[in-house]
Amino acid sequence: MNKIDNVAKHIQEADAIIIGAGSGMSNAAGMDFWYEASPLFMKYMKDFYEKYHFEGIFKGFYNRFDSQEERWAYLLKMLKMVSTIPPQNDVYDYVKTIVKDKPFHIITTNQDMLFKKFFPDERVSEIQGSWGFFQSKNTDTDKHLYPIQSYLDELIPKIENNRLAKEFMPKSEVDGAPLIPWVRGPEFLEDQNTMKNTIKQIGSLASIETRRFCL
Numbered sequence: 001m002n003k004i005d006n007v008a009k010h011i012q013e014a015d016a017i018i019i020g021a022g023s024g025m026s027n028a029a030g031m032d033f034w035y036e037a038s039p040l041f042m043k044y045m046k047d048f049y050e051k052y053h054f055e056g057i058f059k060g061f062y063n064r065f066d067s068q069e070e071r072w073a074y075l076l077k078m079l080k081m082v083s084t085i086p087p088q089n090d091v092y093d094y095v096k097t098i099v100k101d102k103p104f105h106i107i108t109t110n111q112d113m114l115f116k117k118f119f120p121d122e123r124v125s126e127i128q129g130s131w132g133f134f135q136s137k138n139t140d141t142d143k144h145l146y147p148i149q150s151y152l153d154e155l156i157p158k159i160e161n162n163r164l165a166k167e168f169m170p171k172s173e174v175d176g177a178p179l180i181p182w183v184r185g186p187e188f189l190e191d192q193n194t195m196k197n198t199i200k201q202i203g204s205l206a207s208i209e210t211r212r213f214c215l
Contacts, residue, residue, distance in 0.1 A: 030088025142174035
C-alpha cells in the first residue's frame with residue numbers, strides 16, 4: 001500500500017477528522033503573490049515593486065516605506081488583494097470532498113481567510129490571526145476586533161499618489177490608538193473566542209474515536 005492509499009484508508013475509517021493546514025495550502029491554491037513577484041502580485045503592486053523591489057506582499061508588509069502615509073496605502077491595497085482574490089484552483093473544494101459528512105475541525109496558521117470562505121466559521125480556528133480584521137495596537141485597553149471591509153470601502157477611494165493622509169488612518173474606537181492587522185506579531189491580540197471555540201470543537205471530536213489527518 002502506497003502513502004496515498006494509506007492516507008485514504010485512514011480517512012475512510014475515521015469517525016472524525018482534524019485538519020492542520022499552513023502556508024502550503026495557500027501555495028497549493030495558486031496564491032503565489034505572497035512570496036514572489038508573480039503576475040498576480042504585479043497586477044496590483046507594480047508601482048510599489050518598481051520603487052522598493054520587494055517580491056511578494058508578505059515582504060511588502062515588513063518593508064520600510066518612506067512614510068506612514070505610503071505604508072497605509074500599501075496595506076489597504078494588500079488587504080484588498082487578500083480579501084478578494086479567489087483560489088486559483090479547486091483545492092479547497094477537494095478538502096470539502098475529503099471530509100464529506102464526517103465531523104471535522106480545521107486548525108490553520110494561515111491568515112488569508114480562505115478556509116472560512118469554504119467552511120463554517122465555527123469549524124475553523126485561525127490561531128495566528130486573520131488579515132480580515134484590525135486590532136488596536138494597545139491591547140491593554142482595547143480587546144476588540146474590527147472587520148476590515150468597511151475600512152477598505154471607505155479608505156481605498158481616499159488614497160492619492162499611493163498615500164493615505166494621516167487624518168484617515170484608522171484608530172481604535174476605545175482609546176484612539178492606531179489600528180494594526182490582526183496577525184501574529186509583538187502586539188498580537190490573543191482572541192479568547194477563538195481559543196474557546198477551538199477547545200470546544202476539539203473536545204467534541206475527542207468524545208468519539210478520531211484519527212488525525214494533516215494536510
